[in-house]
Amino acid sequence: MTDCATCVVRNRAICASLDADELALLGKLGRRHRLRAGHSLLWEGDDAPLVANVMDGVLKLAVAAADGREQIVGIVFPSDFIGRPFGKESPYSATAITDVEVCVFHRASFDDFTSAHPDLQHKLLRRTLDELDRARHWMMLLGRKSAEEKVASFLLEMSERLSGQACDADAQRGFELPFGRQQIADILGLTIETTSRQLTRMRANGLVDLPSRREIVINDRAAMEAIAG
Amino acid sequence: MTDCATCVVRNRAICASLDADELALLGKLGRRHRLRAGHSLLWEGDDAPLVANVMDGVLKLAVAAADGREQIVGIVFPSDFIGRPFGKESPYSATAITDVEVCVFHRASFDDFTSAHPDLQHKLLRRTLDELDRARHWMMLLGRKSAEEKVASFLLEMSERLSGQACDADAQRGFELPFGRQQIADILGLTIETTSRQLTRMRANGLVDLPSRREIVINDRAAMEAIAG
DNA sequence: CGAGAAGTTGAGTTATTTCAACACGTGTGG
DNA sequence: CCACACGTGTTGAAATAACTCAACTTCTCG
Numbered sequence: 354m355t356d357c358a359t360c361v362v363r364n365r366a367i368c369a370s371l372d373a374d375e376l377a378l379l380g381k382l383g384r385r386h387r388l389r390a391g392h393s394l395l396w397e398g399d400d401a402p403l404v405a406n407v408m409d410g411v412l413k414l415a416v417a418a419a420d421g422r423e424q425i426v427g428i429v430f431p432s433d434f435i436g437r438p439f440g441k442e443s444p445y446s447a448t449a450i451t452d453v454e455v456c457v458f459h460r461a462s463f464d465d466f467t468s469a470h471p472d473l474q475h476k477l478l479r480r481t482l483d484e485l486d487r488a489r490h491w492m493m494l495l496g497r498k499s500a501e502e503k504v505a506s507f508l509l510e511m512s513e514r515l516s517g518q519a520c521d522a523d524a525q526r527g528f529e530l531p532f533g534r535q536q537i538a539d540i541l542g543l544t545i546e547t548t549s550r551q552l553t554r555m556r557a558n559g560l561v562d563l564p565s566r567r568e569i570v571i572n573d574r575a576a577m578e579a580i581a582g
Numbered sequence: 583m584t585d586c587a588t589c590v591v592r593n594r595a596i597c598a599s600l601d602a603d604e605l606a607l608l609g610k611l612g613r614r615h616r617l618r619a620g621h622s623l624l625w626e627g628d629d630a631p632l633v634a635n636v637m638d639g640v641l642k643l644a645v646a647a648a649d650g651r652e653q654i655v656g657i658v659f660p661s662d663f664i665g666r667p668f669g670k671e672s673p674y675s676a677t678a679i680t681d682v683e684v685c686v687f688h689r690a691s692f693d694d695f696t697s698a699h700p701d702l703q704h705k706l707l708r709r710t711l712d713e714l715d716r717a718r719h720w721m722m723l724l725g726r727k728s729a730e731e732k733v734a735s736f737l738l739e740m741s742e743r744l745s746g747q748a749c750d751a752d753a754q755r756g757f758e759l760p761f762g763r764q765q766i767a768d769i770l771g772l773t774i775e776t777t778s779r780q781l782t783r784m785r786a787n788g789l790v791d792l793p794s795r796r797e798i799v800i801n802d803r804a805a806m807e808a809i810a811g
Numbered sequence: 812c813g814a815g816a817a818g819t820t821g822a823g824t825t826a827t828t829t830c831a832a833c834a835c836g837t838g839t840g841g
Numbered sequence: 842c843c844a845c846a847c848g849t850g851t852t853g854a855a856a857t858a859a860c861t862c863a864a865c866t867t868c869t870c871g
Contacts, residue, residue, distance in 0.1 A: 391690070416722040418811055424725040426718035437715075439708055444715045471700040478707045479668055481714055486673045488717040489655035493645040495724035496653040496771025530847070534818060542725025545860055549819055566818070566868070582647055729827070763850060773828055778851055795836090795850070 355383040355456060365432035366406045367480060370472035381464050388453040393446050394435065403441035404436030404463050410453030411531040414445045415539065425540045426488070428510060430514060434480055438464055451531050495542045498582065503541040504551040505581040508561070527562075527570040584612040584685060595635045596659035596709060599701035611691050613714035617682040622675050623664065633665030633692050639682030640760040643674045644768065654769040655717070659743060662668040663709055667693055680760050724771045727811065732770040733780040734810035737798060739792070756791075 357368060357376040370380060385408070388394060390426060395401050397416060407429055414427035414435075426445055429435055434448050438460065458466075469476050494506055512525045534542070538548045555561045562570040571577055586592060586605040598606060614637070617623060624630050626645060636658055643656035643664075655674055658664055664676050667689065687695075696703050723735055741754045761769070767777045783792045789806060791799040800806055 363717060414718070416719065418722070418726060422726045424722040427720045436709065439711065441715075445718060468704065471703065474703055474707060475697065478703060478710060480712045481707060482666065482668065485710060485714045485717060486670075488714060488721065489643070490645065492655045492717065492721060492724055493647070493653040495721055497647065497651045506740065519798075544860060545818080546820085548863080550859095553819070582649075774850080775829080775852085776827060779827095782851070 355380045355385050357383070360456070361410065362406065362408050362432040366475060367434055368406070369478040370476045371470065373542050375470060375473075376407050379466060382466060383456045383458050386455050386457045388455060390449050390450040390451050390453075393448040394455065394457075395443040395445070395447040397446040398442060398446065401437050401441075403457050403459055404434070404438055404460050405455040405457045407431050407435060408454040408456055409434050410451045412447050412449050412453055413536065413539075414447050423539045424542060425536065427484070428514075428540070434477065436460065438467060438477070440464075450536065474497045500541075500543055500547050501554075501580060502553050503543060504537075504548065504555070507537065507541055508571060509574075509577055509581055512569075512571060526569075526574070527568065530567045530569060532567070561582060584609045584614050586612070589637065589685070591637050593662040596663055596702060596705040597635070600699065601767070604702075606698060608695060611695060612687050615684050615686045615699045617678045617684060618677050618713060619680050623679040623684065623686075624672040626673065626675040627671060629687055630666050630670075632686050633663070633667055633689050634684040634686045635650045636660050636662050637683045637685055639678060639680045641676050641678050641682060642765065642768075643676050652768045653771060654765065656713070657743075657769070663706065665689065667696060667706070679765065679777075685757040714738050718760065729770075729772055729780050730783075730809060731778050731811045732772060733766075733777065733784070734806050736766065736770055737800060738806055738810055740804075741798075742799060754800070755794075755803070756797065759796045759798060761796070 357363060357371075357380040358373075360366070360368070363369060363376075368376060383406075387404075388410075392407060394403070394412065409431055412429040412435065412538065413425045414429065415425045417423045429447065433446050435455070439442055467477065494503055496569065498506065507534050511530060512528055515528045515530075530537070534548055535545050538545045541548065552561070552563065556563050560571070560573055560580075562572060586597060586600075587602075589595070589597070592605075593651065593777045594597060597605060597608065613633075617639075623632070623634060623641065639659040641664065642654045643658065644654045645651050646652045658676065664684070666672055696706065696745040723732055723738055727735065736778060740759060741757055744759075745754050759766070763777055764774050767774045770777065781790070781792065785792050789800070789802055789809075
């Protein structure tokens, strides 16, 4: 049994809509679970018997082609929800990018619980609507933006989403990506070489500093926004 | 006042979850409205004071860049839902592609009604989850597929969604697109020329017939699926 | 310290875009 | 009924952004 009362993401996750009694009930359904970087929680095309809340770490949602091409279609941060409630196989895989801690539920029992708790369902609807907006916004990037615009947009979005709690200006200027270059390429629909070249060029122009492989410092946010288009 | 009892899409739209009394209530909130092809119901970035169900016709959801580039991020068919419940400005425009008949609600009153009717909310959640899956699937296409694969995938998806009611094999082989070439290009993240060339090539290979500008006949579905990847 | 993974850089190739001309079809007015 | 003009779609040639392949460099970690 899981102790929702001490959950680190409780006030940000969908569970925030529940009162103490409901939380206790939900706690009986959930199991905390650790996942090492590189391991998957859901597989594309497989029946998905579970849903989950992320407590710590980052996961990617990805679709793969037969020949190995991969497109990352979503990034899951702490307090985000993973999975496909109400039936259906999972249309994408969910794989841990860092070591991850999740709160896992059997899909069927979570579905039942959700149906009985309209507030939870409402919270889930709002989140899904937000995710849909984000996905559609990303479609514009994938379909119509140049490599340079893609990288600039990516850096700006990550600087915002990674700040999370600490949303002061400093945290947004410098941050550490949880992704390697190949993963950035898979998010942007580019090759690893093009991604690397764009970052190098931005560093040469003084737009960013790259203190280490995964650290990014945005020197000129306004210029970056102008490039992102 | 709108008469939901005689609505042509009632059993397919989200309203299907409602009983007679609830339908009558909802009917008081809704207004039927006609929209000519080319006119918009929502504008990107504007506050969206309404939501709607489509009764007849087709609309596009699109995101535009300052320089005129456009990406279509969703296609809305009869019985589909349009709009962004629960606040927020509309992140995309919704524009009629054919003449359209919609059932429009003030967003605020629709939100209230939804909150009071968990079944409706449940239906809305399921639809939003489906839309999210579709959008993510499309992200793979936009980010990783070649022009040929894009066009093949598009034709197959349209053959399925346009069949709608008449889902016999004939209706899926030949169908009439509600889009012009430019709109197909905006859906696929290509130029109009590339789109045209791919279609011409498919006709030359005997994969499709193009009896008129908007008609498509898929001759070899299996081959088309192989190309779509 | 050494080996392997991850990232960068360069040179050449290619898919897609861009720019421009042309074809088709349809509706209007002479 | 024909001519013409406009919107839409097609085709061709040239330009280019991004990809591919390959070598090299830099980190990371045992």
